[in-house]
Amino acid sequence: MRIEDVDGLRIATFGAGPRLIVAVHGITASLMAWQAVGRRLPREWSLVAMDLRGRGHSADLPGPYGLDRHAEDVLRVAEHVGAGPDAVLTGHSMGGYVAALAGARRRFARVVLIDGGLPLPLPAGMDPDQAMAATLGPALARLRLTFPSEEAYLDFFRAHPAFAGFWSDDVARYVCYDLTGPQGALRSRVVPEAVTEDGRWLLLEAARIGEALHAVRAPLRLLRAPRGLLNQDTGMLPDDLTAPWLARLPELEDEVVPDCNHYTILFDERCxxxxxxxxxxxL
Structure with missing residues (x-):
């Protein structure tokens, strides 16, 4: 893994091949979400991942946040690393929406949305903050907690329903990368205000996301996890949400990756x- 900074954005390159994948992580994640994928690519490929502003080692970059701002950052990183029209753009979870916005602005060889990228309806009777609390509750709560040690933070994740019964060195590295602060009061690097602003944008700008999906000129692929953030039986993008978009975007390739949840789709070796x-x- 090679590390550098681009205008305050931390980026990492996994692999040494000349062909490039630009990868965008989820709403409370970091570039380390992509380490396992980067390691399993063919030798002629490299994967470039970044910490979005407000996350990881880009946490000190100021707002405003919002998915438009992240798409601008992604395109700046793509230009910096020389990702031309033969590069692939991908995003997981919220990163899928950012990838759709970025992919609508310039050509890539392929845009791959991983368990994200399709507009999410705001539930009836809920405002965006209530909707985020309902779906991201444990993740949001973690951002306000402190932990006495690295091991305590690892234990917090080991007990997470998505990782219960599944653990790996990749997950441990992903978790530890997120830690900052003094011993005895360690905390996540993620800026809570960034998550709140991004989550509101995501729920209130569904029409913008739909327009971006229609504007993507590259082949568009969707990979879905059958189980959700808490390993529940209903995934983030169930069939009833996905079907209308498959009708609107007949060129969209849809695939459910079996036996994974929203997190393990990027960590389980088989997935x-x-x-x-x-x-x-x-390609």
Whole structure:
């Protein structure tokens, strides 16, 4: 893994091949979400991931946040690393929406949305903050907590329903990368205000996301997890939400990656092998 900073954005490159994938993480994640995928790519490929502003080692970059701002950052990173029209753009969770916005602004060889990217309706009777609390409750709560040690933070994640029964060195590295602060009062690097602003944008700008999906000129692929953020049986993008978009976007390739949840789709070796293949196959 090679690390550098681009205008305050921390980026990491996994692999040494000349062909490039630009990868965008989720709303409370970091570039380390992509380490397992980067390691399983063919030798001719490299994966470039960044910490979005307000996350990881880009946490000190100021707002405003919002998915438009992240898309601008993604395109700036793509230009910096020389990702031309033969590069692949991908995003997981919120990163899928950012990838759709960025992919609508310039051409890539392929845009791959991983368990994200399709507009999410705001539930009836809920405002955006209530909707975020209902879906991201444990993740949002974590941002306000402090932990006495690194091991305590690891234990917090080991007990997370998405990782219960599944653990790996990749998950441990992902978790530890997120920690900052003094011993005895460690906390997540994620800026809570960034998550709140981004979550509101995501829920209130569904029409903008739909317009971006229609404007993407590259082949568009969707990979879905059958289980959700808390390993519940209903995933983030269930069939009833996905079906109307498959009708509107007949060129969209849709695939459910079996036996994974919203998190393990990027960490479980079997699922990651599928993701790596779908990113580059046929290119």
């Amino acid at each position: 990651v092998t599928t993701i790596a293949d779908r990113l580059v196959s046929g």
